[in-house]
Amino acid sequence: MATAVLGMQWGDEGKGKITHLLAENADLVVRFNGGPNAGHTVIDRGVKFGTHQMPAGAFYAGARCVLAGGMVIDVAVLREEYDKIAQHMGEEPELVIAENAHLIMPYHRILEELEGSGEAIGTTRRGIGPAYRDKAARVGIRAVDLLDRERLEEKIEARLRLLRENWPEAGAIASLSAASIADDLLNAGQPFISVIGDAAGTVQAAMARGEEVLFEGAQGALLDLDYGSYPYVTSSSTTFAGLANSIGIGALEVKRRIGVTKAYTTRVGAGSFPTELSGKLGERLQQAGAEFGVTTGRPRRCGWLDLVALRHAARLNAPTELAITKLDILTGMKEIRVCHSYRLDGREIMSLPASSEEFGACEPIYESVAGWSEDITVVRRYEDLPHAAREYLAVIAHALDVPIFLVSVGPSPEETILTGFDRD
Numbered sequence: 001m002a003t004a005v006l007g008m009q010w011g012d013e014g015k016g017k018i019t020h021l022l023a024e025n026a027d028l029v030v031r032f033n034g035g036p037n038a039g040h041t042v043i044d045r046g047v048k049f050g051t052h053q054m055p056a057g058a059f060y061a062g063a064r065c066v067l068a069g070g071m072v073i074d075v076a077v078l079r080e081e082y083d084k085i086a087q088h089m090g091e092e093p094e095l096v097i098a099e100n101a102h103l104i105m106p107y108h109r110i111l112e113e114l115e116g117s118g119e120a121i122g123t124t125r126r127g128i129g130p131a132y133r134d135k136a137a138r139v140g141i142r143a144v145d146l147l148d149r150e151r152l153e154e155k156i157e158a159r160l161r162l163l164r165e166n167w168p169e170a171g172a173i174a175s176l177s178a179a180s181i182a183d184d185l186l187n188a189g190q191p192f193i194s195v196i197g198d199a200a201g202t203v204q205a206a207m208a209r210g211e212e213v214l215f216e217g218a219q220g221a222l223l224d225l226d227y228g229s230y231p232y233v234t235s236s237s238t239t240f241a242g243l244a245n246s247i248g249i250g251a252l253e254v255k256r257r258i259g260v261t262k263a264y265t266t267r268v269g270a271g272s273f274p275t276e277l278s279g280k281l282g283e284r285l286q287q288a289g290a291e292f293g294v295t296t297g298r299p300r301r302c303g304w305l306d307l308v309a310l311r312h313a314a315r316l317n318a319p320t321e322l323a324i325t326k327l328d329i330l331t332g333m334k335e336i337r338v339c340h341s342y343r344l345d346g347r348e349i350m351s352l353p354a355s356s357e358e359f360g361a362c363e364p365i366y367e368s369v370a371g372w373s374e375d376i377t378v379v380r381r382y383e384d385l386p387h388a389a390r391e392y393l394a395v396i397a398h399a400l401d402v403p404i405f406l407v408s409v410g411p412s413p414e415e416t417i418l419t420g421f422d423r424d
Contacts, residue, residue: 033071
């Protein structure tokens with residue numbers, strides 16, 4: 001059976017833990033979008049990892065890992081993670097890298113600094129946007145180019161010529177050498193040359209054999225290039241709608257779609273955030289939830305749960321079930337607030353405005369839910385959760401009309417509650 005794990009907020013929902021748990025029983029784990037701007041925190045056998053390119057299946061000897069064509073890959077970052085996981089596992093992870101996946105080049109990071117685009121939008125400055133832009137402009141370098149050293153250098157040199165014309169006074173661009181870049185790519189990518197191939201065919205064949213295939217999403221629905229809170233979004237499709245295209249399979253049947261959301265809301269970088277909390281309450285969530293970016297270390301802005309945004313994400317992802325993370329962080333609050341609608345220009349609205357200006361003018365309309373004081377990190381059965389915690393979860397499930405199958409009450413794999421929801 002095929003399963004997709006999809007973020008329902010602005011990323012950082014805890015997808016790393018969920019994919020790591022599910023990957024134990026997977027034959028194939030497929031990362032389908034984004035680049036090293038996405039960080040997953042994984043705790044494997046007591047060791048904490050921050051992954052950015054390697055799928056969660058790398059931590060299990062029986063699972064193959066696919067980096068799909070919808071990704072942009074930083075070969076140096078991939079090699080570093082690959083080596084660390086191989087050392088941890090005692091064996092090299094089994095990889096398949098899509099031949100049409102685009103590569104992040106040194107000049108992509110330089111461009112982000114020169115243009116100031118990363119600072120304006122609040123990106124991770126990892127060269128993601130410029131890499132996707134080169135892809136759209138048909139001047140990108142792809143994984144398949146690593147298979148021919150001469151062709152690789154020629155393509156890099158052609159791109160550098162254009163960059164020097166556009167940025168004649170940029171010393172960082174002028175100093176780049178196509179030969180040196182090609183050498184660095186091939187040295188870092190040495191373990192991957194033999195596994196670059198038809199990733200879409202690998203996925204299709206696995207599904208035809210009835211294998212367990214896990215699709216691992218990066219970022220969250222509200223960062224989707226087309227349907228997120230534009231322009232403060234990423235440069236790829238982060239939703240279920242973009243999955244088939246990112247993999248390269250027309251008729252892709254994924255019966256199980258898990259929407260992952262925190263029990264509250266966070267956001268990194270710029271952009272409107274209607275339920276954001278300032279002062280001590282926001283700081284409390286930030287510190288208790290260790291809300292600092294895996295990729296950049298930036299503090300995450302924290303706020304109450306936003307059901308308007310979650311309903312928008314549910315429409316995009318069509319989740320069959322929910323995984324709620326960090327419920328334990330709300331412990332000790334006497335009252336928990338939930339945003340069920342917005343007020344815009346004196347009227348109540350139930351949907352996310354497409355205009356960033358209108359979204360910025362939205363005021364949250366809240367309902368209050370009773371809190372709880374009991375330590376829930378030790379709870380392993382849904383019925384043993386405090387009544388107030390179960391009522392809070394019921395508010396979420398009812399608002400999205402999607403059942404909850406998993407509740408995370410701590411960062412370790414053991415700190416997990418399966419609700420007993422029968423998806424059959």
